[in-house]
Amino acid sequence: MKVRAYGDRRDDGRIQLSFTLPVAASAKAKEAARQFCEKLGLKNVLVATMEKAGRDFSFFVAYGNSDVALEYDSISVPEVTVPTWDFKEINKIIKEKIGRKVVVVGACTGSDAHTVGIDAIINMKGFAGDKGLEAYPWIDAHNLGAQVDNITLLARAQELHADAVLVSQVMTQRDLHLENSSQLIEIARKNNQRGLLFLLGGPRIDHKLGLELGYDAGFGPGTKPSEVASYIVDVLVKRKRKGEGKK
Amino acid sequence: MKVRAYGDRRDDGRIQLSFTLPVAASAKAKEAARQFCEKLGLKNVLVATMEKAGRDFSFFVAYGNSDVALEYDSISVPEVTVPTWDFKEINKIIKEKIGRKVVVVGACTGSDAHTVGIDAIINMKGFAGDKGLEAYPWIDAHNLGAQVDNITLLARAQELHADAVLVSQVMTQRDLHLENSSQLIEIARKNNQRGLLFLLGGPRIDHKLGLELGYDAGFGPGTKPSEVASYIVDVLVKRKRKGEGKK
Amino acid sequence: MRFAPRALIGYSPGVHPLPIDDAIVAECRARAGRVADGVHQFIDEHTTVSIERTVLRAYGVDGADESGVPLVNRCVERIVAAKMIGRGAASLIAAQMLSGAKDPQEAAERIAFGSGDLPAITHSSAQLAAALAPFTKAAIVRIDEARRTREQSRARLGTGPTPWKYLIVATGNIYDDAEQARAAAQAGADIIAVIRSTAQSLIDYVPYGATTEGFGGTWATQENFKIVRAALDEEQEKLGRYLMQVNYSSGLCMPEIAYLGAVERLDMLLNDAMYGILFRDINPRRTLCDQYFSRRIIARAGIIINTGEDNYLTTADAVDSAHTVIASQFINEAFARMAGLPDQQMGLGHAFEIDKGIEDSFLMEMAQAQLVRQIFPKHPIKWMPSTKHKSGDIFWSHRVDGLFDLVGVATEQSIELLGMMTESIHTPLLQDRFVALKGADYVFNAARHFSEELLWNPQGRVVARAKQVLSEAHALLGDVEKEGMWSAIARGAFADVKRPELGGRGLAGVIEKSADYLNPILDALEETP
């Protein structure tokens, strides 16, 4: 199936843009905006407005038709397959199939101080009515908080005999999150800790990016604690079945 | 001077897009949106949101960096050069240099019923505090109103011995305005009326488009009656000087 | 959240009404009544080609010739040519039936395509009416059944809370329209209006069949109404919320479209002679006659009308001419009452059209919106967004619509046409509707009970503005009463547009009724309790 943008009618390719050019507003600037859109491959460009965003800056809103057509069926994205277990089921499965408490340790790492995300996953209160991992009788959850460096986090995981390490990364400016979170995996590899489950989360994270950075899974906006717990437990049970235990 | 889009820093090329794809919201749809942006040549694409705009429609807001760089100095746009005369000056110039009332006839043509624009130029009340052409003692202005067909307008111009014909076009869907307004010029040519001044106006008109469609000038949003009067008078005075009179 | 549908829409009288003088309101109403009376004699004495075509449609006359001209047009044209239209098309149909046509359809075909002169009518009016009686009854039953079907689904499914979110689709292609109507409903729309193709209101026939090409909108045809209704019927079951369809009947075919809307279960119709006169240059006599008959049908069908006073503020200034909107609403109400419409079906229009650069414009909009709400408490008021002062800056325009939505919920408007951030750019894209719906949902919910918080400062600007506008409307109604409606329209009292009584399109289609004029459909509608 070919997919094109849908504006007023199927396949018309109409899209909206806005951008700033560092030139004073003028007929010439508006023409430049039009050409800018054309260079992006747009047709029937309409520069809907030119706004004086400053003495030497013009802001534009434009519409144009794009020919871009995607072969939709051939697009593939890795998706985390998480069983949809609830609080009770998860505890029951841990009790019955693992037979001991699952240990997780999480933090918001590097210079990142945005703990709300990791708190939502780990702390009692949880997220959107879904209880956090601390609330699970069969999970032993440790939240190290903000601005934890990678080495400290891994050391703590070692100490606690953790099953899973939960890393939260919110700051993305200048790709801070990429560097810091892949560095953690590097160190874990060197430490021979790669047997642990590594989960990455944050508003700009998805499973694809998680995998690319060397994590076992990535979780984005709206993730619920029960999803995270289900994922961890599912993997642990499967591993146990295959005979891989805690290293 | 090379000009690139300015987002957070000079030349970073960061721009915003929004568009709809006719597919249900899913991780795959979001990936499709990312690829869509990449096919437009954008880098560091961030799909900021995927919204369920309907069961089978997803709406996206995205940001990306574009490499497009424009050679700003080489962009040229035709601009109408209009003297900045005011009400009094215009009347004085007509009186002194033309010596008779200037006759203009205007209409909103074809199936277009949007008279507010042409009314703003012609009717007494004018626009944004600038009096309309009817208010000028030295201009004899006729507003034929809405949905006037091209033939009627040209016939009326003939009858009234008009100096200038003012055409307003607001409806643009399916390029209605282009067809209808260029047709008027065709007919005028056949009628041998091309000696008249033809002015085109409307929210999607600019001087460039006016010229392309065969008009002497094009006027866009925010045009004031005094600009229109100045333009007409200026051309008439120049023509008179060159010895071209009314045909 | 789902609200039980209030009996059609019943507005719970403002918790904290503006302190305006009820006596002035009553006097405005009385004046408007007399203005409408002044026109009604003319209406009663005349019929129009469109009214007669509607009578034929009501009798089941259907179809079009090879070139797409509807049979009802061919038939009425022939009667006009024969100078017999003053008797009413029903007379001629009845006469044909008394001379052998098996039903009105066959009768109409004979008239339309028969050769030679039309035969003179020899029967008495009573005989003619009797011949049509079963068909007259069937015509009314058809309207009633459509109404019943609508009311049943509506009662079963319920509607969303008010302000109802009214969205337009305007692709030009009815199948795209239906698809987008569904998407809009999925995103939260309560009401879908299919905008008509530019200038349809100026043509003196209703196109036939499904259409896929239009400009700035889609042709209003019976088949197109069906297609959209079918899509909504299906969709509303999935969504568990009754979905409403709107179309436009103002224009030269006002009563015909009203009839098609009635039998195709439309929920609302834009139906306003004043709009046609002022914004389409339709002859005032013609469209006021058409309006009366169309509203009789609409009343029976349980359809809500939408009037077009909001448009006045696009050609006239919204600050200076605010009172003309109120005055016209009083008149429109009087016309509607005269045609038997209950208040609950009168969706009087007004709009958030003040120039956005004006200081305290939000206060003035509040004043006007609350004033209209109070003066017309049971009416499903239609609240229109800013259009003229929108800009190509979609972010700014979307912000403007945010305050508009707030006024809508704060003053408990009934029907709200959602503002489009792209209003000044194009007819809405699918995503524009989505953005508008999501924005309105936020505002409506966040300010759900704001109306109950507002006690108007009696010394404040809002109250002062409301009083001023009302008193200006009162004065204007006094003038209009004196000079009469025709003259008021002619001198530009509304919308800054002047329309002479004998100007504009369609005057030729106005015909004096002869003494033996027959219109059993109208008679039946006028009997409606």
Next chain:
Amino acid sequence: MRFAPRALIGYSPGVHPLPIDDAIVAECRARAGRVADGVHQFIDEHTTVSIERTVLRAYGVDGADESGVPLVNRCVERIVAAKMIGRGAASLIAAQMLSGAKDPQEAAERIAFGSGDLPAITHSSAQLAAALAPFTKAAIVRIDEARRTREQSRARLGTGPTPWKYLIVATGNIYDDAEQARAAAQAGADIIAVIRSTAQSLIDYVPYGATTEGFGGTWATQENFKIVRAALDEEQEKLGRYLMQVNYSSGLCMPEIAYLGAVERLDMLLNDAMYGILFRDINPRRTLCDQYFSRRIIARAGIIINTGEDNYLTTADAVDSAHTVIASQFINEAFARMAGLPDQQMGLGHAFEIDKGIEDSFLMEMAQAQLVRQIFPKHPIKWMPSTKHKSGDIFWSHRVDGLFDLVGVATEQSIELLGMMTESIHTPLLQDRFVALKGADYVFNAARHFSEELLWNPQGRVVARAKQVLSEAHALLGDVEKEGMWSAIARGAFADVKRPELGGRGLAGVIEKSADYLNPILDALEETP
């Protein structure tokens, strides 16, 4: 439109105040006063490395070593190492001067880079103070002159009307920041804040010189303050409107940045120990001591502080924890008064942070905003936009900011940090600021006098909510008074964050003052009328 600057900002008491109980407000204030008193003894008995570095800076000690470590740090480190910091850096500087150093700069260099042990101090405190007297005076004069320069331009040019539009720049590069600050001012900003680089608040020195690399913000340095001020000085002449600069002093270098801000004519400083404690895990003892000294400087400099209670609602729920904001504002006010700050310099923070999906959230926001406004009538209240509940749907987010702006103007907030439609996406692009400014200008102007229209329904939800929040704040203040501030912070009374008295960063930098502790700068500041 230009407004005369109200004496710093003077809020004209709400025309129609919420009917809350003034006695409860008075009792809250008394309780908060006692809470602050409970901490003050500790503050009086301690100094910190950062306070001492500030004293050095006030004496004109400037410069950094080859690796960028400021001389004031090298100097204080040496004094700490010599275990002499309890006497105050001023003692050691004075001692050096009495033994030949020509000025504090030279004295500091000797201390920092000298070899061997630091010599014991042989003079009396009075002698030491006398040696520094001219420099102490010069230090205060420098602050006063900066203040005078600011006040003169401000009086000459005037400021925009309130709510003042406060915008942030955060490119990481100070030259880009300056360019964007100008563009924002051209588009209507009144106040420009240069956001600091991530985690600067955690480092125990102030970087030196102009900087062009930062993360999520730009380093706060004296040179950077100068660069932005110079750009604004130039720009404000073109615009004919005084432009304000803001930076951040919360963190380990709070008093130093306050001092740099004072001499570089900053107009506002984010200055709040509670923010550092809760959101940066800075040791409570450390930053409360630092805060006192910093606010003494700020008071003298005529700078407005901004407090960070708005942040509480990102970690705690904005509906449930609204009262913690009010309680903390009372405490912050008490701390500020203790440091000699007049109400007109207290920009207490609060925010529009309720989950946007909650019914009547707009009413609750109105209630809170009006409550804060009323309780703190002379304070230049800082009104913060929605951040946590913003979404990547920029259109929706922009709509949310529209209601936020409306509450801002309707409740007469003083300083408004404009919401960004891209809040959940990135630090603002140039165009995001433009869009926000244009949107705010529309709302502020359209609802300019809305505050005067609002009579609050005494039976309504807004009044009920305001009363409830106030009474909860009152109760919380009672608890905090009983348990003491340290314990309240430790048990998570604020922002749902728990911070023990001895935890967090910077505790090692807190030093008990010895009996002969000397700090003539502080003495001078405390004398300030």
